[in-house]
Amino acid sequence: MRLGSCVILRNLLFFYEKTNPLNQQITMKKLLSAIAGVILATSAMADRFTLSDGSVINGTLKSITDGNAVIVTDFAGEITVAADKLLKLNTTDSVEVSTVNGDRVSGSLNVGGDEQAASGAISLPMADIKYLWTAGMEDPTLPPSRKWDGEVSLDITGKTGNVEKFNGGIGTVASLTGPVDKLKLYAKADYGRESHVTTTKKAVAGIDYEQKISDSSAIWYANAEAEHNTPSGLRIREEANVGGGYYVIDEAKTKLRLRAGFNAKSRKFTDGSHSDTTGLELGLHFERDIQEWGKLVTDLTYQPTFDSIHDYRVIHESSLDIPVIFQYPLSLRVGVTNEYNSVPAPGAKRMDTSYFAKMVFKWK
Numbered sequence: 001m002r003l004g005s006c007v008i009l010r011n012l013l014f015f016y017e018k019t020n021p022l023n024q025q026i027t028m029k030k031l032l033s034a035i036a037g038v039i040l041a042t043s044a045m046a047d048r049f050t051l052s053d054g055s056v057i058n059g060t061l062k063s064i065t066d067g068n069a070v071i072v073t074d075f076a077g078e079i080t081v082a083a084d085k086l087l088k089l090n091t092t093d094s095v096e097v098s099t100v101n102g103d104r105v106s107g108s109l110n111v112g113g114d115e116q117a118a119s120g121a122i123s124l125p126m127a128d129i130k131y132l133w134t135a136g137m138e139d140p141t142l143p144p145s146r147k148w149d150g151e152v153s154l155d156i157t158g159k160t161g162n163v164e165k166f167n168g169g170i171g172t173v174a175s176l177t178g179p180v181d182k183l184k185l186y187a188k189a190d191y192g193r194e195s196h197v198t199t200t201k202k203a204v205a206g207i208d209y210e211q212k213i214s215d216s217s218a219i220w221y222a223n224a225e226a227e228h229n230t231p232s233g234l235r236i237r238e239e240a241n242v243g244g245g246y247y248v249i250d251e252a253k254t255k256l257r258l259r260a261g262f263n264a265k266s267r268k269f270t271d272g273s274h275s276d277t278t279g280l281e282l283g284l285h286f287e288r289d290i291q292e293w294g295k296l297v298t299d300l301t302y303q304p305t306f307d308s309i310h311d312y313r314v315i316h317e318s319s320l321d322i323p324v325i326f327q328y329p330l331s332l333r334v335g336v337t338n339e340y341n342s343v344p345a346p347g348a349k350r351m352d353t354s355y356f357a358k359m360v361f362k363w364k
Contacts, residue, residue: 050088061091064132065140086126088112098131098141150174153333155358167192167200169358181211202229217247221259230270233345239265241281259283263303269345279305295321314340321360329362
């Protein structure tokens with residue numbers, strides 16, 4: 001912005017000099033003085049920070065939380081400075097401040113008696129500032145609020161000629177995440193035909209809720225799911241699970257969660273038979289952000305029954321999200337799903353493996 005202002009000013013002065021013979025005596029010294037004035041005027045519009053080592057930073061104060069000040073600069077983006085290292089600061093824009101005594105003030109701020117502070121700025125010692133935030137930011141003095149996010153996915157494949165084939169799927173996930181709990185709602189449907197014969201007709205819907213125990217890495221959870229899968233011989237499957245778990249890793253870019261609980265399941269098949277079982281559910285969830293371009297997710301669930309050690313179900317899914325266009329919430333998800341039923345529906349195979357590639361739109 002400053003460089004652009006200098007270029008514009010230089011061009012205007014050059015044009016003025018060429019078209020006005022009375023002003024051909026404009027010297028380079030005057031030009032440099034005018035450019036310096038523009039630079040100083042632009043600099044004055046930024047917040048000014050003086051550190052304990054004597055260095056000065058020009059930028060915009062974004063927030064002060066947990067003893068750290070976040071400053072937005074032109075030369076390095078966002079930088080974090082220990083608040084107790086700031087000897088002087090003044091803000092040009094209005095900010096919200098919560099003091100250690102619980103008082104609330106708003107307006108431009110002057111810390112350390114900076115002589116360049118705006119007229120009428122609020123004077124406070126840095127030690128009295130507990131939180132500072134700017135317009136549009138969430139109030140840090142209030143409990144963190146729950147936030148919705150989610151995604152919609154779509155995949156379509158087909159073939160025509162000697163064989164007529166079509167496969168399509170659509171899915172959606174909505175999550176409400178809070179500081180100590182998470183609610184997830186999801187639904188997906190798949191349909192496929194080959195030579196005018198339906199090969200896939202599957203619909204799944206479910207709900208999952210988990211909550212931390214005493215603000216620790218331990219959690220309790222409960223979920224329920226229903227499935228309809230006619231070509232496999234399954235008319236309806238309904239199940240519910242409840243239990244506990246633990247986050248082995250719970251970081252911004254990497255999560256590893258283990259679960260163990262009780263499972264109750266009811267299955268009704270297209271031939272009229274049915275099966276009601278109770279058992280255990282053991283689950284593993286792993287996700288990791290791969291630098292700035294992708295996300296790897298793996299889920300593994302094992303559900304043995306109490307009735308027989310030979311009656312169990314294993315579900316595995318691994319996927320990788322690859323951004324289609326960076327900085328846009330559209331990605332390509334590729335992966336594999338394996339589902340093994342030790343006691344399948346009549347006429348169905350135990351193992352069902354599918355590979356997928358789908359477009360995913362994420363929203364927040």
